[in-house]
Amino acid sequence: MKTDHAEQFWQFSLALYPLLQTELLALQDQYNCNINVLLLTAWRHVLAPLPVLMQGLSPQHLTTQQIRQLRRxxxxxxxxxxxxxxxxxxxxxxxxxxxxxERLEQRALVQCCADQAHCTVLATTVRQQYLESHQVPAPIQQQLAFDLDQALLQLGLLQPFDPAKA
Known part of the structure; x- marks a missing residue:
């Protein structure tokens, strides 16, 4: 049976988003950040380069923004x-x-990561590049990284750091 990575990412996002909703919405509203890109950096360890992700996401994101504006x-x-x-x-x-x-955006992001040969950049690096490109201050970036790790721990998707194993 074929694994549906887009569905896996969607289910992951549905579990993680509620734990970080306030913080993610603030990044979206204050810095025009795309929540799906940030969730992707928590879902995968290695990603396609940021320009590839943004190019693949662009058409869907424009549609999402227009719908969001209508709703607001x-x-x-x-x-x-x-x-x-x-x-x-x-x-x-x-x-x-x-x-x-939003779900279509996630599908586009997953498609950008389908070719493993293009996925050569650490997700944490992509997240940092993305947040810097949106002029998110370093303390907010650091808090997001910490909160993402805590949320992943809470969901049992990340093992706590053990200094004895380092």
Missing amino acids: DLSRQLKDKPTDPLLAQLRQQLLATELTA
């Missing part, structure tokens, strides 16, 4: 008309569509 605009309208059930329903449908677009 509608959310602002709902603040003015909180009892309008049609607006609330439309917002929920846009949220579901945005989630589907």
Whole structure:
């Protein structure tokens, strides 16, 4: 049976995201970071170079951004008309569509990593390059790395560092 890496990445993300939601959304909102790229750096140890990932992601990410903007605009309208059930329903449908677009982004990222010959860069290096390209300050980068490790430990996906084995 063929392994569906995109589905594995999606399930991994569904487990990890809730543990880091506030931090990841802040990076998205304040620095225009793509959460899927950050999740990918936690899922894989070695990745394709950042330019390859970004080129593969670009068309899907633009669609996701447009859907997200529509949903946010509608959310602002709902603040003015909180009892309008049609607006609330439309917002929920846009949220579901945005989630589907996020999933398509993840598929594009996984496809970029399908050719193992291109996956030569440590994921931590890709994460650092990506965050630096979005001008995320070093202390925030360090906190994210720490929080990612803690979340992976909590999920049982990372072994704690043992100085005796170093």
